[in-house]
Amino acid sequence: MKKVLFISLLSVVLLSASLSLAQEKAKVAYPVGYRDWPHVKSMLIHDPKHPLYNPFSGLHHIYVNKKGLEAYKKGGPSPDGTIIVFDLLEATVDQGAYVEGARKFIGVMQKDSKKFKETGGWGFDAFEKDTKNSFVKDGGKGCYNCHLGQKDKDYVFSKYRP
Amino acid sequence: MKKVLFISLLSVVLLSASLSLAQEKAKVAYPVGYRDWPHVKSMLIHDPKHPLYNPFSGLHHIYVNKKGLEAYKKGGPSPDGTIIVFDLLEATVDQGAYVEGARKFIGVMQKDSKKFKETGGWGFDAFEKDTKNSFVKDGGKGCYNCHLGQKDKDYVFSKYRP
Numbered sequence: 001m002k003k004v005l006f007i008s009l010l011s012v013v014l015l016s017a018s019l020s021l022a023q024e025k026a027k028v029a030y031p032v033g034y035r036d037w038p039h040v041k042s043m044l045i046h047d048p049k050h051p052l053y054n055p056f057s058g059l060h061h062i063y064v065n066k067k068g069l070e071a072y073k074k075g076g077p078s079p080d081g082t083i084i085v086f087d088l089l090e091a092t093v094d095q096g097a098y099v100e101g102a103r104k105f106i107g108v109m110q111k112d113s114k115k116f117k118e119t120g121g122w123g124f125d126a127f128e129k130d131t132k133n134s135f136v137k138d139g140g141k142g143c144y145n146c147h148l149g150q151k152d153k154d155y156v157f158s159k160y161r162p
Numbered sequence: 163m164k165k166v167l168f169i170s171l172l173s174v175v176l177l178s179a180s181l182s183l184a185q186e187k188a189k190v191a192y193p194v195g196y197r198d199w200p201h202v203k204s205m206l207i208h209d210p211k212h213p214l215y216n217p218f219s220g221l222h223h224i225y226v227n228k229k230g231l232e233a234y235k236k237g238g239p240s241p242d243g244t245i246i247v248f249d250l251l252e253a254t255v256d257q258g259a260y261v262e263g264a265r266k267f268i269g270v271m272q273k274d275s276k277k278f279k280e281t282g283g284w285g286f287d288a289f290e291k292d293t294k295n296s297f298v299k300d301g302g303k304g305c306y307n308c309h310l311g312q313k314d315k316d317y318v319f320s321k322y323r324p
Binding site for chain 1: 199200204253257262323
């Protein structure tokens with residue numbers, strides 16, 4: 001009887017833990033059509049000595065939806081509805097030039113000051129390669145912790161390049 | 163009398179030459195608002211050994227207007243009204259990453275199969291730095307001569323990156 005009770009209690013604990021993990025999964029939708037959105041800026045991390053080399057090595061482009069473009073250009077805080085995409089590609093050298101290779105992943109920030117109150121008003125997620133499979137397992141807390149250093153810039157690292 | 167006639171004739175010749183040069187100047191308008199257009203692809207030429215290092219060294223981005231986007235994605239010939247912009251920036255190394263610097267120039271291709279019949283249906287021009295000052299003095303013939311190698315691809319070098 002004790003054994004049965006123990007197993008039942010264990011099941012409840014495991015179920016709760018599993019539900020809790022489920023709640024920590026992707027909160028941000030895949031940004032359908034982002035490749036047609038305005039291009040904010042780009043950067044190529046090529047040297048293993050760069051502090052962000054792992055996992056951000058390669059050529060990345062930043063895109064923003066129309067809702068967020070004006071604020072990006074002005075440099076002010078982003079309005080609710082803004083979606084920013086960090087599109088990271090392999091960069092391979094061909095005849096003395098870095099050319100774009102396969103997609104590593106896309107990172108997404110979505111502004112919703114109510115829904116994402118706990119993380120500066122931004123939801124964070126990431127999708128592997130060319131898929132819509134999220135691989136962020138902590139509800140975006142890891143992303144947020146790094147972006148926290150940019151609190152005075154509304155948690156956004158990139159600046160619009162005219 | 164002979165001297166006056168000679169000078170008059172010389173003036174006519176110089177005036178004609180000058181008018182002819184004027185006709186060879188920019189035929190393509192500056193592409194206002196192109197920074198909001200869809201981003202086709204990018205490439206960074208960093209090694210002086212690259213055949214296009216001079217004058218294309220740096221990070222370039224290709225943009226296309228809405229009129230030309232579908233054909234670019236499909237890979238087919240561009241319809242009249244298509245405008246393609248080659249946006250070339252200095253690329254400087256900062257802490258192990260190439261970051262975007264000042265604009266070197268933008269190159270522009272505009273499709274109009276009647277107006278630009280002599281150059282494959284494309285008008286070519288280029289504008290220096292952040293200005294609207296064209297610096298192409300041969301009516302785009304130099305550009306065309308190089309693009310001629312891509313005749314079977316409607317004279318366009320770049321392919322859309324999904």
